[in-house]
Amino acid sequence: MAGKRVTLADVARRAGLSPTSASMILNGRSDTRLSQDAHDRVIKAAAELGYRPNVAARGLRTDRTDTIGFISDVVATTRFASGLIKGALDRAHDAGHVLIVLETAGEPRREAEAVEAALDRQVDGVIFATMRSRELYVPPVPDGTRVVLLNATNELHPVSILPDEYAGGRAAVDLLAAAGHREGILLLGHNAEKERGLFRSMTVERRFAGIRDAMAEHGLQFMAEESIWLWEPENGYAAMTKLLKRHRSSLRAILALNDRLAFGAQQALTEAGLRVPDDVSIVSFDNDELASYMRPGLTTIALPHEAMGTAAVDAVLDPERTGEILVPMPVVERASIAAPRS
């Protein structure tokens, strides 16, 4: 609607000063000797005209655009991705920055294109996010540009935001132990023997480590460890249906490696006439949307999407932050854990 944009020259003209003066005043530079009166006139003129600086023009001169590139392999498929984006968006907004969001589907060609598209627009920094945490290839980037890895790592750019999976793994075990579980505990989704040499993701390895260490410290052992490669509901359902044939009588608790497995497992339990948590307790990971829809609600160790997103933007903005930044995984207690049936 409005005609065209107001420029700095317009403001200066209205204030009866040069653009130089107007620029200095609006940028709040303290070392100028401009009069109080000049200040007042410029501020007033800018307000009256509704002046907003042209970020592109400014960026040309200053090399800062208050714009960050957010490059992710996947954005829509998982709630995880959108949580990261939302966290990043919120923090960027607080800091007066803006996000250019790009998706690569994990294809190297598109990754390179995305970086270029971002750099073409003079972004101040780039965030690389992956869903399956891993060492990520990062195309070359000019010197001044901050690079932050979100749920990923890279040798050349040692700034990574990761969930504290080790502590999370421990927390899950602690929850079962605290409820009094000592026996009949099933690990659903992973079997260290069978999966030897297979790589899932950096962070999930840490989750396993946390679980293993905590089990040992509590002096506990799993009744069974079921390897499942794809952690989707149907696989949880299938595995659980099968497992119930052998372990039905001794099963007391399930430590599922994510909520989707837990969801499927619970469907199988329900169909078999077992009740959660009276007969079997369940704890799991991620705090997927599903977890809150289950009946009873699923107790789970949350993947802190949004906190990771905000941490990533913080890291771009603050060059001091460096190294591995671990974001705690909150325990979300719902109603799927109870004391074991004797």
Next chain:
Amino acid sequence: MAGKRVTLADVARRAGLSPTSASMILNGRSDTRLSQDAHDRVIKAAAELGYRPNVAARGLRTDRTDTIGFISDVVATTRFASGLIKGALDRAHDAGHVLIVLETAGEPRREAEAVEAALDRQVDGVIFATMRSRELYVPPVPDGTRVVLLNATNELHPVSILPDEYAGGRAAVDLLAAAGHREGILLLGHNAEKERGLFRSMTVERRFAGIRDAMAEHGLQFMAEESIWLWEPENGYAAMTKLLKRHRSSLRAILALNDRLAFGAQQALTEAGLRVPDDVSIVSFDNDELASYMRPGLTTIALPHEAMGTAAVDAVLDPERTGEILVPMPVVERASIAAPRS
């Protein structure tokens, strides 16, 4: 890594020509009289140096930045939002454009801020998206900037992308009718009498209309229409539990107004010992993630998130497109509909 960016001047120098010539050649202008040899030299120099134009600088001159602002009230909460974004992202990528994503939480202050942040960066157009379709307030925007409403409408900017809910509503009824259902059909989520005067959302009203018309054409009537204000699983569960007391024996099919209600309802059915689809058929709307996790899978009329997102970018890019653009809602057939038990 790389030192600093290569500029057009660098390319021109290497080709032994002026920036003017280099610019014209790289932009493929046909009306110049530059020699074939000059063309070759410039193209070669640009390739060797890895030249990429600075979009900000170009935008300053041309008022085009190949950048689109995507302003949404909510991004992470629903899968719907991220589907829209993904669709938009993909199409933008195809067209060599980039998206600045902004979130407003539906607050007018943040909406205004978001528009300004986008305009400050010289975007070519702005997409306004809402989750609950409605007439949306759009802050003033300069003349040349395209504005497209996504799942929303606005008087001043008559370019709207909307799901074809009317047809979708009809499709749901058709599905039940085709399976042979004539009686014992429950409408779950809305009661026209009780909700008279209450406004849910533009598109949902059309969904109702489609359902109503199709029912009439098939000569059918609902056994009951249950008003539920919040379409969440727990509400579906609660309503269904209650309804079963009265209608258990005659109930044959449920037309749920979204998948979350259907999900809750199905939990109630299962607990009551009724089986889907043998005892009761279910059809619903949205194609929420949940729908594929249910056992059996839920047949549903999909909200075409991604298609809507791509349509929005198309509309920004093509000034010819105008008016209400209706995107079809695909029927996703799974396994929740069967012929009625006699």
Next chain:
DNA sequence: ACGTCGTGCTAAATGGATTTAGCACCGACC
């Protein structure tokens, strides 16, 4: 009376591209 210093402000360069206006040269034609 003249140099010095502080005060208040501005001209012009800059960043990287596009675009307008026009220059220099060559051959053809009268």
Next chain:
DNA sequence: GGTCGGTGCTAAATCCATTTAGCACGACGT
């Protein structure tokens, strides 16, 4: 020989804001 037209290319302006270098003026000191 002068003019006209075409060919091949470039200087300079422009977009908008920031920044460097420095001008003009008055007061002060000696």
